[in-house]
Amino acid sequence: MKILITGSGGFVGEYLIQELLMRNHEVYGTVKSSVPKPLFPVYDLNILDDFAVESVIKTTRPDVLIHLAAQSMVLKSWENPKDTLLVNTIGTSNLLSAIIKYSPGTKIISIGSSEEYGITAKNGIELNEEMPCVPQNPYALSKYSAGLLTLQLAKKNHLKAIHVRAFNHFGPGQREGFVVSDFASQIAKIEKNNFRPYLSVGDLSAVRDFTDVRDVAKAYVLLVEKDVENGIYNVCSNKPVAVQEILNELIHLSNVTIDVNVDEAKFRPAEVPFFVGNNTKLMVSTGWKPERSLKESLKETLESWRQRVIGGEYEA
Incomplete structure (x- = not known):
């Protein structure tokens, strides 16, 4: 498949690209201009520039869009909530609008965060995708908004869309x-x-709930390759x-x-x-399980x- 990854120069992007290339997918990426260019086609892209976003989508018309580009630090979101909301929510809106206009057959994988659940976790229960979200910081709010927007626009426009809630992940x-x-x-x-x-x-x-980034990347790839239902999927170790x-x-x-x-x-x-998250839905839908x-x-x-x-x- 032809796969476009926003934020491909980031931490998760590096491992995700390796996994996709090993599976013989055709990978395209978007990066900030300050990021060294990898050995596959990339576009310098500010996702707040809606005209530039439209140009990239119109040019690539990907089978799958994996939206990693984000302001992903909670502390920074407290310091600058406006920029966090702009990048994470309005940036997502720009991508969705371009997909609807130029590439409605594209499967969208929006990468969110476990932070969206917020104080729902206060009772010490495992979090599943059906539980309510009560975000407790600007980053969490921005990702929750982006996820709702993705799924609502997908429903209205008959798109394929998945919103991932990724729990803590780390690695080299x-x-x-x-x-x-x-x-x-x-x-x-x-x-x-x-x-x-x-x-x-x-x-x-x-x-x-901690998961190795390489296991997270494999989860994203399986969500790309498997014909799963639209909706929210936790990626976590449980x-x-x-x-x-x-x-x-x-x-x-x-x-x-x-x-x-x-x-x-x-x-x-x-x-x-x-x-701590519950990963049953992901495991049943894709066969994924953490290995490391x-x-x-x-x-x-x-x-x-x-x-x-x-x-x-x-x-x-």
Whole structure:
């Protein structure tokens, strides 16, 4: 199939492209102009430029659109809610309008977030796709709006559309700003310099649902290839893991002694203690299941950060 990926230069995009190319799909991407160009056709695209969006859709007329491009950091969404809503919601609207106008046969896969569920998770229950969403931050609100818009316009215009709610995912190559990478990057920097042997962390009591990015990419590919019903699909491990367990394992993997400093300034507003998804719908519809072990994925992520710090990609 001919597949267009917005935000193809990002963390998930790298693994998704590898998986699609291995399966002999024809891949096109959109990137920011500052991102190095990969070895497949790409377009520099600002998804807020509706004329440019129309041009790309009209030119490619893809069989499938995987919409990854987003402002994806919760902290940044608090700092600049307007830009987050513009990029994540209005940008999605621009893409949908172009699909309706020029390529109505395109299957749309909108990538959302588990954050959309918000305080629905407060009772410690596994979240399934039928549960209500009560977003608790601007990022979550922007993704919830984008998902509703995708499915409503798909219904009105007889499009094929899926909205994914992806839970926490991580792996080699992820940037700072996400819990596993934040821990791993600090440890790698401490190992290199050993001058400030403590980690500054936020709330460690939270329980979350973690999946390796490579398993997430495979889930997206199966949603591309399988003839599944329109609707919402959780992509998650269905396994509760305390953030404290993640930190303990990474410290165990370290080659230096590390102390932990809990910084309450890093606690997030409206934090939900237990946030774990139910992946039954995805597994039944596609046959997907997570394959990589948490411990091995953490080890590979830490090693990736060690190489990045040693190589000077990040200041230690």
